[in-house]
Amino acid sequence: MSTAPVSSSSVATPDTFQQALEIYKTSYVQYRATGNAAYKKQYEDADQYIQGTLASLNQQISNDASRITNFLSEYATANPELAALQSKFQTIRTEGPAVQDKYATIRRVQNETPPVDMTAQYVKVGLIVALMGLVVAFSR
Numbered sequence: 001m002s003t004a005p006v007s008s009s010s011v012a013t014p015d016t017f018q019q020a021l022e023i024y025k026t027s028y029v030q031y032r033a034t035g036n037a038a039y040k041k042q043y044e045d046a047d048q049y050i051q052g053t054l055a056s057l058n059q060q061i062s063n064d065a066s067r068i069t070n071f072l073s074e075y076a077t078a079n080p081e082l083a084a085l086q087s088k089f090q091t092i093r094t095e096g097p098a099v100q101d102k103y104a105t106i107r108r109v110q111n112e113t114p115p116v117d118m119t120a121q122y123v124k125v126g127l128i129v130a131l132m133g134l135v136v137a138f139s140r
Helices: 017-034 037-078 080-112 118-138
Strands: none
Touching: 017 037, 037 080
């Protein structure tokens, strides 16, 4: 990374979200290393671009969710089966992660539990049988 001062004509403007992240990271590191205000301006501009993009995406998500909800409510009056499916979906959506976590915990515990070594059990049973044989042999 170069520590040469950045002129205002070389300030990069992002074309994509990924570029904005890269510009932010690079300029922030350079600003912290050099204290050059031009780098600060770059990372602040990139931050504004990132925040604006995120706000726009969040607005789109909100609009889409609203449209879906409106569609479902309109369609539910015409088709009660959809309302029942939507209710089941919401149940799965809320309870599913808990079930998945429980399953993952059970799997982890099963994988962490060492397998039982049956060799020791067989040796113990063999010794007991041998001792019983000796007891029977000497008791006659």
